[in-house]
Amino acid sequence: MKKSIMDILVCPKCKNDLILNVRKEDKEEIIEGELKCNNCSEIYPINDGIPNLLTSDLQG
Numbered sequence: 001m002k003k004s005i006m007d008i009l010v011c012p013k014c015k016n017d018l019i020l021n022v023r024k025e026d027k028e029e030i031i032e033g034e035l036k037c038n039n040c041s042e043i044y045p046i047n048d049g050i051p052n053l054l055t056s057d058l059q060g
């Protein structure tokens with residue numbers, strides 16, 4: 001995912017801002033990492049450059 005889309009990404013659960021933790025990145029793209037919600041502490045993984053914004057409720 002592009003770093004620039006952080007501007008438009010919000011937590012699907014509570015619509016708050018997400019904090020980006022990068023584990024592996026390219027020049028402009030996040031390859032591996034996670035997005036954590038500032039508010040509800042839900043964590044969304046980023047795998048192979050694709051952010052998984054499903055909540056754990058839906059995944060379960």
Ligand SMILES: [Zn+2]
Nearest residue numbers: 011014037040
């Ligand atoms: Zn949230």
